[in-house]
Amino acid sequence: RKEVEQDPGPFNVPEGATVAFNCTYSNSASQSFFWYRQDCRKEPKLLMSVYSSGNEDGRFTAQLNRASQYISLLIRDSKLSDSATYLCVVKWGGFQKLVFGTGTRLLVSP
Amino acid sequence: GAVVSQHPSWVICKSGTSVKIECRSLDFQATTMFWYRQFPKQSLMLMATSNEGSKATYEQGVEKDKFLINHASLTLSTLTVTSAHPEDSSFYICSAREALAGGPYEQYFGPGTRLTVT
Numbered sequence: 438r439k440e441v442e443q444d445p446g447p448f449n450v451p452e453g454a455t456v457a458f459n460c461t462y463s464n465s466a467s468q469s470f471f472w473y474r475q476d477c478r479k480e481p482k483l484l485m486s487v488y489s490s491g492n493e494d495g496r497f498t499a500q501l502n503r504a505s506q507y508i509s510l511l512i513r514d515s516k517l518s519d520s521a522t523y524l525c526v527v528k529w530g531g532f533q534k535l536v537f538g539t540g541t542r543l544l545v546s547p
Numbered sequence: 548g549a550v551v552s553q554h555p556s557w558v559i560c561k562s563g564t565s566v567k568i569e570c571r572s573l574d575f576q577a578t579t580m581f582w583y584r585q586f587p588k589q590s591l592m593l594m595a596t597s598n599e600g601s602k603a604t605y606e607q608g609v610e611k612d613k614f615l616i617n618h619a620s621l622t623l624s625t626l627t628v629t630s631a632h633p634e635d636s637s638f639y640i641c642s643a644r645e646a647l648a649g650g651p652y653e654q655y656f657g658p659g660t661r662l663t664v665t
Contacts, residue, residue, distance in 0.1 A: 445588075478638070478661070479658065479659070480659045481591065481640075482656070483653070524590070524591075533644070534593060534596070535593070535642075535654060536593075537591040537592075539590040540590060
C-alpha cells in the first residue's frame with residue numbers, strides 16, 4: 438500500500454465549477470498535512486496546510502479526518518489558472534520527512 | 548518567502564559521465580537540505596536528507612555511492628550523480644529547511660534540475 442494515495446485524475450471541469458480531491462495516508466503517526474500545487478515541469482509549491490479543524494484560504498478549503506486518515510481539498514469557482522497537479526503531502530518522523538502522493542491533475546477549461 | 552536556487556536547471560550528459568547539481572538557499576541558512584527525484588507522472592521521492600557538516604542519510608533503495616551528497620555549508624548542498632545511466636534521467640529537486648529554533652520547519656523547494664542521460 439502506498440504511504441499517500443490520490444486519484445491521479447485528470448479532473449476536467451469548466452470554469453466556475455467546484456471540484457474536490459481526496460487523499461488517504463497509511464501512517465497513523467503522521468504529524469502534519471499539506472496540499473501542494475505543481476505546475477508542469479516546475480517544483481511543487483505550498484498551497485496550504487491542513488488542520489484538524491478544517492481551514493479555508495479564499496476559494497480553497499482543506500479538511501482532515503485523522504480517524505479515517507483522510508484529507509480533502511475543495512476548490513470553489515475554479516479558474517483557468519487553477520489547472521495544475523495537486524499533491525497531498527504528509528509529514529512524519531524525527532527528521533520531519535515529507536511524503537508526497539502522486540498528485541491529482543486538474544484541468545479547468547473555458 | 549525564502550528562495551532556493553538550483554543549478555543547472557537542465558543538463559544533458561552522456562552515459563558513464565558524472566553530473567553535479569547545486570542547491571543554494573539564497574536568503575536564509577539551511578541546516579537541513581533534502582534531495583528528491585521525480586520520474587514522469589510519479590510523485591516526488593525523497594532520496595536523502597543532509598545536515599550541514601555531517602553525512603547524508605539515504606532512503607532505502609538509494610545507492611549512496613552513486614548519488615554523492617555534500618552539504619559543506621549552511622547555504623549549499625550538492626548532489627553528484629556518478630556514472631550516470633539513462634535510467635537516472637529524471638527531475639531532481641532539492642529543498643531546504645530554515646534553521647529556526649522550535650520550528651515550524653517549513654521546507655522551501657528549488658526549481659529543480661532536469662537530467663537527461665543519453
